[in-house]
Amino acid sequence: MRLTKGITGFDAEHLIEQDMRTFQSMVYHLVTSEQRAKVRQFIDEPPFVYMQAMVDLDGEKLTILHHRYMPYIAFAKQNEELPFTFLSKPRLHKYFPMRKCLEATTLTTLLSKDQALHSLSVTEWRYIAYFNSQTIGDVMFNAWD
Template identity: 30%
Template sequence: MVSKGNSDFTLPRGATGFFRSKDGPLPETELRAFRAALYAAARVAGSEVGEVEERVYPRNFHTATVIGREGESTVLCHAHHPWVAFAKARRDWYRGGDFLSPPPWAHAFTNAGFTVLSSERLATPLSDVDTSVLTQGEWRQVCFYSITTLGGVLFNAWD
């Protein structure tokens, strides 16, 4: 499923990558599952998988590239929820305007159980997102880093 519109998005616990030990561990998106979906997507695109980088603290997402005739595509995979996004370049954190529309071969991620987030969804202002699950500490990070969009919350390297 490609998640398109800008409404009805509720942040689940772990969306920022932050957790409180009293709440227990966060869910994990296995790198192996992301890799398998990535190779399937590259086959569909007639491309090759480039570098795959597992998340490293404080980043809350895995990154990879798919290299084809049209150039290089940067693929992001949230470390705690099965969300995939496409970005203009590899970075440690993203803001709303840094995301691209999913390419035609993105359905390979959906087929593997991931939700592909559109650039429009990721540019959603936080005021239009249900953020009730965010803790006071997460809100401090949002304010400190001047995050205003859903994409900035989901793909970050806050410390």
């Protein structure tokens, strides 16, 4: 996967911020359509580069992440620590139309694998080095301040 300039939240002035209400609507559609599903909490805390929904689904606590500047969705185990433990949930992709639901294999790919393909800015590369981000998921769903 190629990371574009601004995906880290820095140098993102050319990107359009995604709407929290639309994300909430998609998550509510998921929990009303799936049995044994419940929304626990929505979190939208700038400067985090993502919005999140904490849900219970089939007895599992999940975090659904929506990138703040790109139409990307990721699923992760709910826990208090970063980095997230990303999950693949292909059966849930249908609830997030016009969004790309990313698989765990993509998010756990080492950043160095296709480093030449990424078009990140110098500032973004500095933050990646400073916070020692290793994977695509670390860069896309960061909580750098």
